[in-house]
Amino acid sequence: MGASEALIVPNDIDAALSDPRVLWTEDILRFADTDALGHINNTTFSVLCESGRVHLLASRINPTLPAGVFFVIARLAIDFRAELHYPGAARTGTWITRIGRSSLAVAQMILSGGQLAATSEAVCVLMDSTTRRPAPLPDQARRAAEALLRAPEA
Amino acid sequence: MGASEALIVPNDIDAALSDPRVLWTEDILRFADTDALGHINNTTFSVLCESGRVHLLASRINPTLPAGVFFVIARLAIDFRAELHYPGAARTGTWITRIGRSSLAVAQMILSGGQLAATSEAVCVLMDSTTRRPAPLPDQARRAAEALLRAPEA
Amino acid sequence: MGASEALIVPNDIDAALSDPRVLWTEDILRFADTDALGHINNTTFSVLCESGRVHLLASRINPTLPAGVFFVIARLAIDFRAELHYPGAARTGTWITRIGRSSLAVAQMILSGGQLAATSEAVCVLMDSTTRRPAPLPDQARRAAEALLRAPEA
Amino acid sequence: MGASEALIVPNDIDAALSDPRVLWTEDILRFADTDALGHINNTTFSVLCESGRVHLLASRINPTLPAGVFFVIARLAIDFRAELHYPGAARTGTWITRIGRSSLAVAQMILSGGQLAATSEAVCVLMDSTTRRPAPLPDQARRAAEALLRAPEA
Numbered sequence: 001m002g003a004s005e006a007l008i009v010p011n012d013i014d015a016a017l018s019d020p021r022v023l024w025t026e027d028i029l030r031f032a033d034t035d036a037l038g039h040i041n042n043t044t045f046s047v048l049c050e051s052g053r054v055h056l057l058a059s060r061i062n063p064t065l066p067a068g069v070f071f072v073i074a075r076l077a078i079d080f081r082a083e084l085h086y087p088g089a090a091r092t093g094t095w096i097t098r099i100g101r102s103s104l105a106v107a108q109m110i111l112s113g114g115q116l117a118a119t120s121e122a123v124c125v126l127m128d129s130t131t132r133r134p135a136p137l138p139d140q141a142r143r144a145a146e147a148l149l150r151a152p153e154a
Numbered sequence: 155m156g157a158s159e160a161l162i163v164p165n166d167i168d169a170a171l172s173d174p175r176v177l178w179t180e181d182i183l184r185f186a187d188t189d190a191l192g193h194i195n196n197t198t199f200s201v202l203c204e205s206g207r208v209h210l211l212a213s214r215i216n217p218t219l220p221a222g223v224f225f226v227i228a229r230l231a232i233d234f235r236a237e238l239h240y241p242g243a244a245r246t247g248t249w250i251t252r253i254g255r256s257s258l259a260v261a262q263m264i265l266s267g268g269q270l271a272a273t274s275e276a277v278c279v280l281m282d283s284t285t286r287r288p289a290p291l292p293d294q295a296r297r298a299a300e301a302l303l304r305a306p307e308a
Numbered sequence: 309m310g311a312s313e314a315l316i317v318p319n320d321i322d323a324a325l326s327d328p329r330v331l332w333t334e335d336i337l338r339f340a341d342t343d344a345l346g347h348i349n350n351t352t353f354s355v356l357c358e359s360g361r362v363h364l365l366a367s368r369i370n371p372t373l374p375a376g377v378f379f380v381i382a383r384l385a386i387d388f389r390a391e392l393h394y395p396g397a398a399r400t401g402t403w404i405t406r407i408g409r410s411s412l413a414v415a416q417m418i419l420s421g422g423q424l425a426a427t428s429e430a431v432c433v434l435m436d437s438t439t440r441r442p443a444p445l446p447d448q449a450r451r452a453a454e455a456l457l458r459a460p461e462a
Numbered sequence: 463m464g465a466s467e468a469l470i471v472p473n474d475i476d477a478a479l480s481d482p483r484v485l486w487t488e489d490i491l492r493f494a495d496t497d498a499l500g501h502i503n504n505t506t507f508s509v510l511c512e513s514g515r516v517h518l519l520a521s522r523i524n525p526t527l528p529a530g531v532f533f534v535i536a537r538l539a540i541d542f543r544a545e546l547h548y549p550g551a552a553r554t555g556t557w558i559t560r561i562g563r564s565s566l567a568v569a570q571m572i573l574s575g576g577q578l579a580a581t582s583e584a585v586c587v588l589m590d591s592t593t594r595r596p597a598p599l600p601d602q603a604r605r606a607a608e609a610l611l612r613a614p615e616a
Contacts, residue, residue, distance in 0.1 A: 030359050031189065031195075031358050032189065032197045032358055035188045035190070036188035036189070037532075039190075041185075041188075041512075042508070042538065046504070046508040046538075047338055050338070050504065051339060051340075054339045072542070073504050073542055074541070074542055075539070075540065075541050075542065076508075076540050076542075077538070077540075078537065080538075087363070087366075180490060181490050182488060182489050184489065184509055184513050185512050185513060186509045186512055191378075195358075196354070196358065196384065200350070200354040204351055204492070205490075205492050205493060208493045212549075224345075226388070227350050228388055229385070229387050230350070230354075230384075230386050230388075231383070231386075232385075233382070233383050234384075241520075340497065342497045342503075343494065343496045343498070344493070344496035344500045344501075347498075349493075
């Protein structure tokens with residue numbers, strides 16, 4: 001399943017866990033996350049991805065932004081690799097894979113019980129709240145993003 | 155189970171359906187609403203209740219309010235009477251049962267497939283956004299609420 | 309707002325935290341739990357209540373049950389006492405307040421940041437999966453429930 | 463953003479709306495779907511995609527399957543093209559774009575208010591419930607899928 005398929009090899013989890021450029025968030029799975037198939041519904045994976053993305057942006061990038069701009073998500077792709085089950089928890093690792101003129105691409109891995117449950121890729125675009133058009137990343141935001149940059153081949 | 159238990163008798167559904175003081179909202183049940191027991195998770199009932207409450211407040215009461223006040227929910231009680239299933243839809247009827255100094259009490263019935271799935275009662279309190287304290291209902295809001303007032307014994 | 313209003317006095321949180329009859333679950337709030345008012349949506353409170361109830365039943369009562377019976381929720385009442393905010397976490401304490409012929413009543417308190425965010429009461433009914441009618445609580449389940457019984461006036 | 467970006471041109475919506483190989487589901491947006499940014503949270507888009515996928519599989523493919531196999535989602539990619547707002551509704555069109563040995567690829571478009579809100583692509587894999595390994599698509603399921611096949615360039 002494309003680039004992300006090639007990205008994860010057995011020792012990638014250990015590498016991500018020890019890489020300071022990967023930010024980790026923890027989520028606790030809820031009974032309300034289950035579905036009629038008895039496992040955690042696939043839409044919860046997108047909730048976990050969002051927790052990780054919002055944490056990265058809110059803690060590292062947004063504090064550098066001027067007023068009047070904000071990030072929106074333009075694309076999200078999730079590769080589902082294992083079921084998640086209730087009760088349980090999940091950890092989501094998020095890092096930046098590409099810094100564009102107005103966008104940041106991020107990659108993520110979701111772990112549960114030491115196992116890889118999913119990988120994902122997302123593109124976040126900086127928007128001007130007045131014009132509702134993409135805004136160029138300010139230099140300070142670009143520098144903050146570079147500190148978390150970890151290319152797919154890293 | 156209290157007042158709402160006594161409230162619903164067989165012909166109450168018909169009465170509510172034909173009563174202009176009852177506002178109806180429709181929701182479509184989603185696969186993501188199911189849980190590991192195979193039916194719609196009970197937390198979705200509170201989502202349906204919210205759809206009905208927000209519709210009543212947004213369409214009938216909020217347009218009469220001055221700036222600087224807003225409603226919060228202080229209490230929600232749901233009596234579950236039948237399971238909901240996917241695929242399916244639900245209709246929620248909402249009316250006002252009591253007009254307090256700073257609050258509105260509403261009652262609701264959730265129908266699906268012609269059957270009563272739940273009843274609920276909620277208390278919404280008007281808050282002052284500056285002081286974060288309850289604000290008295292303005293006269294115009296009170297009059298708008300009176301048009302939807304349908305006492306439990308109605 | 310009724311019995312639960314009277315129930316919580318300033319030192320009740322400390323009492324609950326140190327009472328072995330109160331089972332605690334932890335939830336991590338998610339960005340997806342927020343709503344257009346900027347805080348955690350009220351329906352998430354019912355999700356937290358469910359996490360606590362399911363944990364109590366699954367860990368303490370269900371292991372004592374024979375095949376062919378299961379609990380359903382018959383009533384849920386939540387008193388909202390403070391907003392919850394993202395990012396943040398919540399702890400839900402759950403105990404049993406009444407043991408009926410076929411039902412268990414539970415009470416809950418939701419804490420976040422050391423503050424009481426909500427209290428709730430719920431009634432769970434044991435059902436026979438064949439007849440779909442309430443089933444009497446078996447003696448072993450009754451004894452397991454009695455170990456967690458903490459009357460409202462306790 | 464890849465293949466799906468090229469896929470949608472102005473008259474594609476009309477073509478999809480009149481193409482019997484595209485199955486449509488309707489969803490009603492809920493206040494609980496909003497987030498702190500004031501619009502419908504992005505994770506709701508994955509809920510809408512799931513409604514469409516489940517409807518296609520449950521109505522057209524699953525009735526042809528023998529016992530002991532079921533579909534899981536292996537990949538989901540969503541391109542977000544416009545915000546969704548409450549109150550409102552959304553229609554999701556779903557069709558099959560590729561029939562593999564054990565998998566079906568589907569494409570979707572989400573419309574709201576006559577506007578394209580998102581496109582998506584997903585891969586669903588048929589699993590053997592005993593071995594938990596991919597199972598080949600039975601001939602009858604393959605024929606049912608071919609009736610909905612609509613290649614990306616169609």
